[in-house]
Amino acid sequence: MSPVRRSSATAGNLLYAQSGGVTSVINATAAGVIEAARARGVKVYAARNGILGALREDLIDTSKETASAITALRHTPGGAFGSCRYKLKSLADNRAEYERLIEVFRAHDIRWFLYNGGNDSADTALKLSQIGKTLGYDIRCIGVPKTVDNDLAVTDCCPGFGSVAKYTAISTLEASLDVASMAETSTKVFILEVMGRHAGWIAAAAGLAGEGADAAPHIILFPENAFDEAAFLARVKATVERVGWCTVVASEGVRNAAGQFLAEAGTRDAFGHAQLGGVAPVLAALVKEKLGYKYHWALPDYLQRSARHAASKVDAEQAFAVGRAAVDYALAGMNAVMPVIVRTSDAPYRWKIEPAPLAKIANREKKMPRSFISRDGFGITAAARRYLAPLIRGEAPLPYGRNGLPSYVQLKNAAVTARLPAFKP
């Protein structure tokens, strides 16, 4: 037992880390974690750049941050402590990494580990939750949900998704007003490419921008359906002829019947690389080639997942709530669980947080229900609207500076003095 260990139920420190692609509200989760832990008298260390920081003993002492800085995390996008894409191997495959983590945990009296991420991170948290039994180090591991992909199992939705959904619906609405006013002599087809390599959750959210055959978006292309060029072109043509213009929202993961990503199959850069990517320019070229319509396309990329200025209130609140709940679960002695969002009512929308076993979440993927895509494959159903609509409701207040920019916080991120030899993951 470490000499600094205290005897109370809350003896020891808590380690928090961010993992995978960040979102506009992952720092709201960090704020929830730190505020809840502070209220319980528990010190929070953050690992710099996710699990890598834990392996490298590169820790941040969040107690050096002011209360107002932590509060400001609630409205600051990106990952305040740095994130990473790094998946721990199994204990059998890389025992050295687990032993190193235990060394680091022991050196800094870390008794709780909260890992904030998606499927892979849930897997990492689950593996670490077992080292008490396998390697004899007593630690509580909690997975904390975060992903714009909305593909975590068990939870009704994932913190981060509601805000990208809102950004996408607003952007679809706004750009469509632009296209509508110019269509007489200019652009007739506008294509917005959104994230979603494997599931069409974000593309589906664009459907909230309007309802009815004549409202934008007129066509949504999902990765769940093989791209049918003839049907797509026929729909574009019919829409332009009826409405005067057409807005298409395409998921980056749209594939052809052979299973290839359209973004890779259709275009090559000057060096012959397929990775130049973008399904939107491929669709645009197709529209021009086959129908002769003037087009524009947009690819917001990181803008969509970092747009805290257009975040959903529901999403920001849920992100904060899972952070608080994770601390509660950890300090209550739970292990290998994740706070998940349970929807108890669609209208009025009601939700609560409950613990769910990581074993039911790690490495699983929640697909979008087939019943969310309309029969013609180009839109969303009433069931999808019932699910999606509450997630973009409400605006999340944001302080702006006199310079006209959001006042995002930059933490001090003071390093904890290392006590161990260096380790190269």
Added chain:
Amino acid sequence: MSPVRRSSATAGNLLYAQSGGVTSVINATAAGVIEAARARGVKVYAARNGILGALREDLIDTSKETASAITALRHTPGGAFGSCRYKLKSLADNRAEYERLIEVFRAHDIRWFLYNGGNDSADTALKLSQIGKTLGYDIRCIGVPKTVDNDLAVTDCCPGFGSVAKYTAISTLEASLDVASMAETSTKVFILEVMGRHAGWIAAAAGLAGEGADAAPHIILFPENAFDEAAFLARVKATVERVGWCTVVASEGVRNAAGQFLAEAGTRDAFGHAQLGGVAPVLAALVKEKLGYKYHWALPDYLQRSARHAASKVDAEQAFAVGRAAVDYALAGMNAVMPVIVRTSDAPYRWKIEPAPLAKIANREKKMPRSFISRDGFGITAAARRYLAPLIRGEAPLPYGRNGLPSYVQLKNAAVTARLPAFKP
């Protein structure tokens, strides 16, 4: 003289039309026009799809709209009456069009014409302002400024620009927080492509996102400078090595030393077309090829100029003010002028509206001063900051619906009964 003509100083109707690419605040100008005219007892017709509507006798009776609908135009992006890209030829080259316009004006007792657009629209308004002398129809023509390109002569800035500038600065800031948190194991270079085919005003505005060598954006590429591949790559490399990551903002109009657009020179689509476009993917491929860094790129396209949800307060106010002033000038009997924005002080920022002759504005283009680009060509100077900073200040309030989306108005756009035979422009 038309039988409906009244004898007072404000006898007759006013025709308002929107022209060229729309902005997130052009409808605020429309609101200024309509509210000012209503207050003076003057009826406003709007031409559907710009000057085309005037030629086709396709007019909208704005008196059918409620006061609250007109107020809602102040926060609704796009062009509420439709816009067009259509340039009138000279009187000598197409006398029939001018005669048709006079027929339409006479049939609807139009005594004032307000044309809301950029350089080309100022030219159209100027040509029409002369038909009193040349064709004997007494009309007052006022150009009303609008363009995200910020390239109108005389006026200090152009309504529409401040909001796209603010959107761009916010997006640069937010996406950079995302990149910063992922750089350790993922994307090291992020490229944001912004509008600006001939001038780097919007790219320059991205520079407001941060200040100092280590703050994003680290590199801005302007159309004013020939692209220097070696210098660009060296700066990217140095930035990644020093900061850990690099944000590049590139104007769509970046050209190589031979004067070709990089977007066209560097990439071909599956059909061999150069128009697929996008300078960002070309730069991204270059970074990957020569430096090996993982990249992401974004191309917000219409999203940037329709993003009323992130509009600048100063911009929205100026857009409204030029609309009101245009009515004042017209009813005061002025002709061939434009209400322009005059900056009377940088700090505190102060501005006023004054009339300027269209002859000094039509067909001219205001370039970005060379003194706004830093000596190394990759950033903005203190002079640029002094000019740009006030234009993105303040947020422009926006009502949101219970559905979480901005409450944008859809006008009735009731058609005025046509009195003339059809005309095909």
